[in-house]
Amino acid sequence: MKIGKLALAAGLLAYIGVPLLLGGNNYVMSLIIAALVIGGIALAWALLGNLGGMVSFGHSAFFGVGAYVSAILTMEAGVPVMAGLLLGGLGAVLASVVMLPVLRLRGPYFALAILAYAHIFKIVATEWSSVTGGSGGLSSIPRLPELFGVDLAGKVGSYLIILTILVVFVLCYRAIRASHYGLALRAMHDSEDATRVIGVNSTLLKAMMLFVSAFMTGVVGAFNVHYISFLEPDYAFNGIWVTLPIIAAIFGGYRTLWGPVAGALTVYLVDQLVFKNLIPSGHQLILGGLLVAMIIFSPRGLLPLLRRPSRRKHAAA
Amino acid sequence: MTELILQALYSGVLQGGSYALIALGLALVFGTMKVINLAHGELVLLAAYIAYSVESSLGLNPVFAIPVALVIVCLSALIMYFLVDLIKTDRELNSLILTYGIGVILTNGILLIWSADIKSTSSAWLQEAIVVGPLYSMRSEPVFFLVSVLLMGVLWWWLSRSWYGRAVRAVAGNRDAARLMGINPRRTELVSFLIAGILASFAGVAIFSYGVIQPSLGHVLTIKAFIITVLAGIGSIPGVLVGALLLGVAEALTITLASSALQELVGMLLFLLVLFVLPNGLFGAAGRRG
Amino acid sequence: MLQLDALTVRFGGLTAVDAVTLSAGRDEVLGLVGPNGAGKTTLFNAVSGLVRPSAGRIAFDSADLASMPLHRRARMGIGRTFQIPQPLHELTVRENLVVAQRFATGRVDDERIEQVLDFTRLGDRGGRNAATELALTELKALEIAKALCTNPKLLLLDEVLAGLETSGKRRFMKMLQELHKQFDVGILIIEHDIETISQLCDRVAALDFGRLIALGTPDEVFSDPDVVRSYTGGQA
Numbered sequence: 116m117k118i119g120k121l122a123l124a125a126g127l128l129a130y131i132g133v134p135l136l137l138g139g140n141n142y143v144m145s146l147i148i149a150a151l152v153i154g155g156i157a158l159a160w161a162l163l164g165n166l167g168g169m170v171s172f173g174h175s176a177f178f179g180v181g182a183y184v185s186a187i188l189t190m191e192a193g194v195p196v197m198a199g200l201l202l203g204g205l206g207a208v209l210a211s212v213v214m215l216p217v218l219r220l221r222g223p224y225f226a227l228a229i230l231a232y233a234h235i236f237k238i239v240a241t242e243w244s245s246v247t248g249g250s251g252g253l254s255s256i257p258r259l260p261e262l263f264g265v266d267l268a269g270k271v272g273s274y275l276i277i278l279t280i281l282v283v284f285v286l287c288y289r290a291i292r293a294s295h296y297g298l299a300l301r302a303m304h305d306s307e308d309a310t311r312v313i314g315v316n317s318t319l320l321k322a323m324m325l326f327v328s329a330f331m332t333g334v335v336g337a338f339n340v341h342y343i344s345f346l347e348p349d350y351a352f353n354g355i356w357v358t359l360p361i362i363a364a365i366f367g368g369y370r371t372l373w374g375p376v377a378g379a380l381t382v383y384l385v386d387q388l389v390f391k392n393l394i395p396s397g398h399q400l401i402l403g404g405l406l407v408a409m410i411i412f413s414p415r416g417l418l419p420l421l422r423r424p425s426r427r428k429h430a431a432a
Numbered sequence: 433m434t435e436l437i438l439q440a441l442y443s444g445v446l447q448g449g450s451y452a453l454i455a456l457g458l459a460l461v462f463g464t465m466k467v468i469n470l471a472h473g474e475l476v477l478l479a480a481y482i483a484y485s486v487e488s489s490l491g492l493n494p495v496f497a498i499p500v501a502l503v504i505v506c507l508s509a510l511i512m513y514f515l516v517d518l519i520k521t522d523r524e525l526n527s528l529i530l531t532y533g534i535g536v537i538l539t540n541g542i543l544l545i546w547s548a549d550i551k552s553t554s555s556a557w558l559q560e561a562i563v564v565g566p567l568y569s570m571r572s573e574p575v576f577f578l579v580s581v582l583l584m585g586v587l588w589w590w591l592s593r594s595w596y597g598r599a600v601r602a603v604a605g606n607r608d609a610a611r612l613m614g615i616n617p618r619r620t621e622l623v624s625f626l627i628a629g630i631l632a633s634f635a636g637v638a639i640f641s642y643g644v645i646q647p648s649l650g651h652v653l654t655i656k657a658f659i660i661t662v663l664a665g666i667g668s669i670p671g672v673l674v675g676a677l678l679l680g681v682a683e684a685l686t687i688t689l690a691s692s693a694l695q696e697l698v699g700m701l702l703f704l705l706v707l708f709v710l711p712n713g714l715f716g717a718a719g720r721r722g
Numbered sequence: 723m724l725q726l727d728a729l730t731v732r733f734g735g736l737t738a739v740d741a742v743t744l745s746a747g748r749d750e751v752l753g754l755v756g757p758n759g760a761g762k763t764t765l766f767n768a769v770s771g772l773v774r775p776s777a778g779r780i781a782f783d784s785a786d787l788a789s790m791p792l793h794r795r796a797r798m799g800i801g802r803t804f805q806i807p808q809p810l811h812e813l814t815v816r817e818n819l820v821v822a823q824r825f826a827t828g829r830v831d832d833e834r835i836e837q838v839l840d841f842t843r844l845g846d847r848g849g850r851n852a853a854t855e856l857a858l859t860e861l862k863a864l865e866i867a868k869a870l871c872t873n874p875k876l877l878l879l880d881e882v883l884a885g886l887e888t889s890g891k892r893r894f895m896k897m898l899q900e901l902h903k904q905f906d907v908g909i910l911i912i913e914h915d916i917e918t919i920s921q922l923c924d925r926v927a928a929l930d931f932g933r934l935i936a937l938g939t940p941d942e943v944f945s946d947p948d949v950v951r952s953y954t955g956g957q958a
Contacts, residue, residue: 170525171469172532176839216707223468226528227658228707230470233656235700242693296825298817302810305853309808313872314796315827329558354651358536361529397544403536411528 181333207333252347448680477637801874
């Protein structure tokens with residue numbers, strides 16, 4: 116596993132520098148943690164788009180399902196919180212199984228179908244009140260535990276957890292992309308039939324990417340629910356979990372590994388610190404405008420533009 | 433019991449008329465541009481809120497809002513068309529994200545201008561009960577149903593008789609062949625967006641007249657329109673009408689027999705059913721498979 | 723090895739392949755001829771799995787292919803080239819072959835890949851982007867190379883020579899002649915050039931409007947009046 120010097124420096128900064136320098140500032144840490152949550156979804160979204168070739172407008176479904184599964188299991192079945200994170204991810208995978216028939220639809224139909232699914236899950240969460248607490252939601256959800264003397268429920272602890280989750284995800288993404296499966300997946304975008312006649316089970320590969328993306332988003336949703344200790348359908352399945360990650364991923368360069376996370380940090384912080392002050396209750400409007408502008412002027416993202424000279428050498432995928 | 437069901441069927445059919453208008457607009461744009469306008473529902477909602485404003489600030493019957501809605505919504509549709517037209521690469525994909533972003537702008541714009549409170553018409557004329565045998569409805573429902581049927585008739589006539597209408601069908605069928613015959617695809621795309629805007633305007637005013645509106649409705653309407661086009665199958669206008677009526681009836685039955693909260697769910701379930709069982713829709717021809 | 727029994731493919735009102743009964747063995751090169759629209763490519767599509775038969779049976783190695791998915795057919799040993807080359811986009815030439823081999827046979831054998839690259843004269847193009855940096859001859863060679871890397875028992879070649887100029891054609895002819903022997907693979911080949919078919923094929927099947935109208939040696943088939951009429955439109 117090659118780890119360049121830049122990566123090492125970034126790792127040190129992230130794991131040691133940030134806690135040391137910013138750990139005392141609760142507000143900033145909250146912002147960073149929330150941005151990383153968005154980053155996680157953005158990463159999963161980009162993975163599904165790049166490797167799976169599917170644009171999804173329904174990742175809020177995986178986020179919400181992951182949150183509810185983990186919350187309910189930890190509250191009702193006494194499952195430890197860390198295990199809950201994994202189970203939340205698995206719950207999201209199960210949710211995506213229901214979406215499998217949609218895979219054979221072409222681009223726009225897939226996107227809309229996923230949108231409809233997200234809506235279904237929201238309605239189910241609201242109506243199935245015996246299990247999910249209905250529209251009132253759940254509260255006092257178990258928080259992250261203490262591990263190795265570090266209180267993971269605190270700002271620094273939570274930050275380290277979500278950071279590690281993201282690092283693991285990025286490494287997985289990288290591994291898939293570099294493998295033979297990655298090759299086949301890339302080829303499938305424009306030449307799916309050509310891959311099938313040489314033995315690639317393209318449907319299975321696409322399904323696997325859907326599962327991976329769902330799992331990642333579910334884990335992030337589960338993390339989030341234990342971090343804020345509160346959950347209700349409108350929050351869990353909110354459109355913001357769709358809009359922000361998409362903007363973050365495109366802004367940061369959705370074809371790169373770390374672009375989505377970098378984009379999330381930038382966009383989310385700007386949204387919270389600037390946009391929200393301009394238009395408190397409709398700040399999403401500016402986000403929408405940003406998305407429109409980006410798609411028209413720079414579909415590959417804005418951050419990649421800044422690094423253009425060196426970008427030419429690297430083949431992004 | 434039968435009375436309840438009959439009533440549900442009646443209400444469902446009446447409401448299906450507006451659904452059909454919304455779905456047709458979506459289908460028309462998709463047919464000519466191969467672009468799904470994720471902000472289509474928001475166009476309809478815009479018309480609905482314009483009707484509200486006309487009623488609340490001018491004290492007029494929402495029906496008079498139609499001209500105003502037509503102007504504003506068609507203008508918005510034009511702007512959408514030009515924005516989509518700006519996309520050069522990967523149009524199918526990028527237009528999805530673009531229209532999604534436009535939808536977010538519209539929904540939040542509506543939220544800002546009109547706030548999140550639920551609104552509905554206070555016009556006595558529209559709300560007055562009309563009784564046909566054992567069947568009851570608000571006056572707005574059959575009125576707008578007739579309007580919908582009329583509009584669809586005009587649209588059908590226009591698509592089959594007028595030059596532009598046939599151009600739209602040609603471009604939807606085979607873009608290159610159409611171009612070779614001297615049809616300018618871009619102009620027909622523009623026309624289809626305008627028509628979608630017109631249909632949306634009427635549908636929006638209708639929805640305000642017999643229902644309640646809130647900012648989040650735009651999103652829901654787009655999904656329902658999509659579900660109807662899936663039910664109908666590609667390239668089938670009569671199919672869209674049947675699909676819309678089916679959805680309307682299914683929702684009405686759910687409200688009557690189950691609960692109103694499950695009303696939205698039934699549409700989604702119909703959609704899933706069709707995906708699994710009848711992937712080409714009820715009337716569809718060519719497949720939607722890749 | 724390949725057995726077609728009254729294979730019929732219909733698209734709406736059009737019958738593209740009409741009750742064709744044909745067999746092809748691993749030890750032969752079988753030509754498939756006929757005017758444009760006769761159903762040759764559709765037949766290939768049915769065998770490789772891109773199109774569903776409306777009636778009849780396709781058996782390969784005694785297994786009924788009925789609803790077998792495309793990728794399984796490739797793994798069973800049916801290889802196919804496309805008339806308009808379809809290289810795997812975004813991948814290099816070598817990566818194209820790696821994917822073909824890895825997914826059809828389960829392993830990657832670098833020696834075999836080199837052998838195929840050599841055979842198809844793509845040895846020095848291995849690192850090129852398959853979709854954007856190859857000339858037409860090379861794209862067509864890549865089609866064959868991809869199919870070869872799947873370790874096929876039967877190779878369906880769809881108008882490999884179309885669009886090539888004379889010297890390219892000659893080189894390909896040599897390659898095709900070696901193909902059958904060197905790789906121990908049965909070949910089913912669609913070509914329009916009578917000269918080519920006569921030189922390469924042991925047997926020829928002629929289609930017209932989806933029906934099999936002649937089957938025999940190249941000489942027999944090309945002197946068959948029905949076949950001549952199908953090409954010249956009635957002016958035998």
